[in-house]
Amino acid sequence: MVFEGNGIQTRTSFIQAFSSSFHIVITDGWPAAYENAEWSLTIAHLEQMGNPKFLPTPAFSIGKEIDLNPVSYAGFTGSRLPATGYPQKNLLLPVQKAILGYLPSYKKPQ
Numbered sequence: 001m002v003f004e005g006n007g008i009q010t011r012t013s014f015i016q017a018f019s020s021s022f023h024i025v026i027t028d029g030w031p032a033a034y035e036n037a038e039w040s041l042t043i044a045h046l047e048q049m050g051n052p053k054f055l056p057t058p059a060f061s062i063g064k065e066i067d068l069n070p071v072s073y074a075g076f077t078g079s080r081l082p083a084t085g086y087p088q089k090n091l092l093l094p095v096q097k098a099i100l101g102y103l104p105s106y107k108k109p110q
Contacts, residue, residue, distance in 0.1 A: 020050075021049055021050025024054070025053070025054050025055070026056075026057060027055075029057070029061065029064075030061070030064050037063065041065060042067045043072075046073065051074070052075055054073050055076070056070050
């Protein structure tokens, strides 16, 4: 499928059925012009994929690209699998701190 908005073309493909198990599922936000909730990722889809680790990429929208709250899924929180969500966010924190530390000294090129 091709979506156009604000002069940008986005190509998106959807899988109708899962033929094997997956280790991790990483989502991305839907194109702005796409609104078909029938394609939302559900707990049932994750079960069909073998209950993989789950990493929804911000900014995600519950009720759009995913139809579940990530903190209710064990593959995100680590309640029965090694967690992906919180450890990934913890690894991001030093990067965010470095950027914030750099900004006060940044001088815009003339």
